Amino acid sequence: MTPFRTFCKSRQEIKDDEQEIKDDEQEIKDDEQEIKDDESKNGRNKMRKTVVIAMIIGAAMLFAAPAGAFVAKTGDMADKTNRNISVDEGVLTLHGLLSEPQAGAPEEIAIRFMRENLGILNLDETILSGLRHLQTKESLTAFHVRYQQTCGGYDVIGGQISAHIRKDGVVQVVHNGIKSIVNTFEAPLVHKSAAFSIAKLAVGFAVPLGYVPQNIRPVVLPIDGGVLAWQTFVPALEPLGAWTVYIDTKLGTILGIGDMASYMEIPATLFRANPVVLSKDPNFKDNQLGINDESFDGMYTDVLVKNLDDTLVAIGMLSGPHAFIIDNIEFAVDGVTDFVCTREDPRFEGLMCYFGIDESQLYIQSFGFTDLFNKPMSIAARGLPGVQNAMCVHGGVLGLPDPFTEVLILGWHALASTMLPAEVPVAGWGGDETDGFIDTAEDPIVVLHEYGHAILGDAGFTSGGAEGGAVHEGFADWWGSICLAPYSDGLWDNYIGEWFSSYIKKSEAEGVPPALRNMVGNKTYDDMEGEVHVDGEIWSSPLWDIWMELGRENASRLVLESIHFLPASGGFEDAAFAVLQADVNLNNGENGYFLLKTFEARLFEPAIPEGLNTLPPVVDSGASAQETETKGTPGFEAVSLIGVLFAGLVALVRRRQK
Numbered sequence: 001m002t003p004f005r006t007f008c009k010s011r012q013e014i015k016d017d018e019q020e021i022k023d024d025e026q027e028i029k030d031d032e033q034e035i036k037d038d039e040s041k042n043g044r045n046k047m048r049k050t051v052v053i054a055m056i057i058g059a060a061m062l063f064a065a066p067a068g069a070f071v072a073k074t075g076d077m078a079d080k081t082n083r084n085i086s087v088d089e090g091v092l093t094l095h096g097l098l099s100e101p102q103a104g105a106p107e108e109i110a111i112r113f114m115r116e117n118l119g120i121l122n123l124d125e126t127i128l129s130g131l132r133h134l135q136t137k138e139s140l141t142a143f144h145v146r147y148q149q150t151c152g153g154y155d156v157i158g159g160q161i162s163a164h165i166r167k168d169g170v171v172q173v174v175h176n177g178i179k180s181i182v183n184t185f186e187a188p189l190v191h192k193s194a195a196f197s198i199a200k201l202a203v204g205f206a207v208p209l210g211y212v213p214q215n216i217r218p219v220v221l222p223i224d225g226g227v228l229a230w231q232t233f234v235p236a237l238e239p240l241g242a243w244t245v246y247i248d249t250k251l252g253t254i255l256g257i258g259d260m261a262s263y264m265e266i267p268a269t270l271f272r273a274n275p276v277v278l279s280k281d282p283n284f285k286d287n288q289l290g291i292n293d294e295s296f297d298g299m300y301t302d303v304l305v306k307n308l309d310d311t312l313v314a315i316g317m318l319s320g321p322h323a324f325i326i327d328n329i330e331f332a333v334d335g336v337t338d339f340v341c342t343r344e345d346p347r348f349e350g351l352m353c354y355f356g357i358d359e360s361q362l363y364i365q366s367f368g369f370t371d372l373f374n375k376p377m378s379i380a381a382r383g384l385p386g387v388q389n390a391m392c393v394h395g396g397v398l399g400l401p402d403p404f405t406e407v408l409i410l411g412w413h414a415l416a417s418t419m420l421p422a423e424v425p426v427a428g429w430g431g432d433e434t435d436g437f438i439d440t441a442e443d444p445i446v447v448l449h450e451y452g453h454a455i456l457g458d459a460g461f462t463s464g465g466a467e468g469g470a471v472h473e474g475f476a477d478w479w480g481s482i483c484l485a486p487y488s489d490g491l492w493d494n495y496i497g498e499w500f501s502s503y504i505k506k507s508e509a510e511g512v513p514p515a516l517r518n519m520v521g522n523k524t525y526d527d528m529e530g531e532v533h534v535d536g537e538i539w540s541s542p543l544w545d546i547w548m549e550l551g552r553e554n555a556s557r558l559v560l561e562s563i564h565f566l567p568a569s570g571g572f573e574d575a576a577f578a579v580l581q582a583d584v585n586l587n588n589g590e591n592g593y594f595l596l597k598t599f600e601a602r603l604f605e606p607a608i609p610e611g612l613n614t615l616p617p618v619v620d621s622g623a624s625a626q627e628t629e630t631k632g633t634p635g636f637e638a639v640s641l642i643g644v645l646f647a648g649l650v651a652l653v654r655r656r657q658k
């Protein structure tokens, strides 16, 4: 039996089940109405969020079990307290003055209350001992304690219970979504990689996305007394969604499938310019290996982390349509309200990467580019312990479902953790000794530089030797800087990686920060050294000039359009031609003169696309002066006759419009 057939059969079964469920629901509604009639107050509680698919399959049981059980017990209320019961979507809610004021930690009060009310809550000691504390939140008036039900060590889907305790210790509300599990579970027979393959087939996977099959975990579905299932997540562009698929760990059959995507925004605090820029001190350094101290006060920007897949956030993962953080770090637990943290928080680097890439992709899309690396990039923000560097690996190398995706792996110091034995030396830049270390993701340009490579690769430019590599590096530097420009106050935008460089590079001159590279410079084609990053300055400097001349937005639109015109491999003059072609298409070639001068200064002689206006900007002195200047300008030999004629026509039309 193929997984597809299994899937189809399951769907039919689900349809049959749904009909039964509808019938049962009517009965349950009738029961609920009876319960509501018994209520002394009209309190109404929102349902706890549960996993939809599990609910559909298991709905008959989930709805029916508590309803009958509690009607009889509502008569056994304690004297001095006031209790109301409602059952909604499988969650039993007790509310009122459920206890006397009590002393003790909120967790103690919660567990004590449950233990004293096993009957009315339909709990037992086994369930209590299996509860896993999820979180305790303090609001203005109460503590809110949440637990996850586990069975045999496995989380039970939808099985949560929460107690809400007024600050004087009175239990006010209990939401009980604990499921009835009677089965015991053996170790999975189906391997999790097989489960992931089945899940991919079930979703269809027409357009696979970059995804590392981590966080596949065995869970208990509350159906038929409990079934052990692999819970897998398959993000896909088509069919669009973050698909959750449950696979029976014994039989490999699909127990449930559904799109869990629902995107949320969570506030966070991040570095949006690097700390050297933020301090405005070119010599600003960190002397405490990743520790936050007062020298970082005021450097954190309040941001909204957007497009987060709420289902994945609920299990601690940071994932959205543009970035997927694969670090083995719990970013959030159910009910998370903020990511406000500082640089020493283990989540900080992942948040820096996620936010930077999501914002960069939204910037790309703001121009109307909808298909330029518009998929999640997988990132290990703390992926290289003890290494201050970053690397980008093609998905094909790692055997990922999408071979065209990129996985970005960044270094971090790791010395304060137990990940490395203390005697492992810090790997400095090029093997040099270093007396300090910056977590790579703390310098926001690093992840955006790597994203620049991913964009260029996605457009189809794979590289092509030393020159193509230099185009890649130059574009990547420029892209990172242009993305971050809104946060820098214009300071040192031309320098690349000042914070990353603070221990590993010397400053070029007094008053300027140390940096990996500088986009302002006079390097030409003749200055090629054969090292792609160094030679990247030969391409980033004309891009910098274009940014300064046209402004950030126009330059971004022009250069993003241009990279689509690159060959699969090529060099500076191919890249220059592509910019000229993009200018013809977007701007009627009106920046031709400036662009050609810019490229000429680097000794590039690109082909001239038809329609480029090679004439200098219109000046008051009239047409004859322009012609003379154009003809007299060296480096314009390649201008085609048609190009000149067309450009002249455009210039004429423009002049008439004035």
Ligand SMILES: [Zn+2]
Pocket: 449, 450, 453, 472, 473, 476
């Ligand atoms: Zn690079």
